[in-house]
Amino acid sequence: QVQLVESGGGLVQAGGSLRLSCGASGRTFGISVMGWFRQAPGKEREFVAAVKWRDDTTYYADSVKGRFTISGDNAKNTAYLQMNSLKPEDTAVYYCAAVAGYYDGDLRRASYDFWGQGTQVTVPS
Numbered sequence: 001q002v003q004l005v006e007s008g009g010g011l012v013q014a015g016g017s018l019r020l021s022c023g024a025s026g027r028t029f030g031i032s033v034m035g036w037f038r039q040a041p042g043k044e045r046e047f048v049a050a051v052k053w054r055d056d057t058t059y060y061a062d063s064v065k066g067r068f069t070i071s072g073d074n075a076k077n078t079a080y081l082q083m084n085s086l087k088p089e090d091t092a093v094y095y096c097a098a099v100a101g102y103y104d105g106d107l108r109r110a111s112y113d114f115w116g117q118g119t120q121v122t123v124p125s
Contacts, residue, residue, distance in 0.1 A: 001026045001114070002098050002113070004023070004114055004116035005025075005116055007022075007119060010121070013124065014087055014124070016086050017082070018083045019083070024078065025077065028077045031099065032052065032101060033098070033103050034072055035048070035050035035051070035097045036049050038092035039095070040092040043092075048081070049064065049069075052104070056072065058070050068084070079096055094119050094120075097113075097116070098113060
């Protein structure tokens with residue numbers, strides 16, 4: 001089992017920045033991909049960004065490309081999401097997720113095995 005804990009959410013004005021962190025514990029040696037997702041009120045959960053542990057390959061949703069940056073610290077079993085130029089439409093609960101097991105395919109098609117509890121990000125309009 002892998003446990004994921006997000007932190008760093010909060011309230012920030014439009015145009016501001018936040019950095020989310022996701023710490024992994026448990027059987028972390030098998031993690032190959034970590035991703036971030038978000039779910040706004042009344043909407044389905046959507047993909048935000050993902051990173052491969054092996055070579056730092058990243059992939060972003062079009063809505064955040066150029067504003068958000070995902071990174072990972074393999075030694076600390078932690079993934080980060082740097083969010084800049086935040087907009088009201090970025091308001092959501094942000095979840096991190098992990099692929100437990102080898103995966104070297106297209107990040108758009110990764111299937112995630114473990115999920116965190118989420119952290120709220122609010123950008124008032």
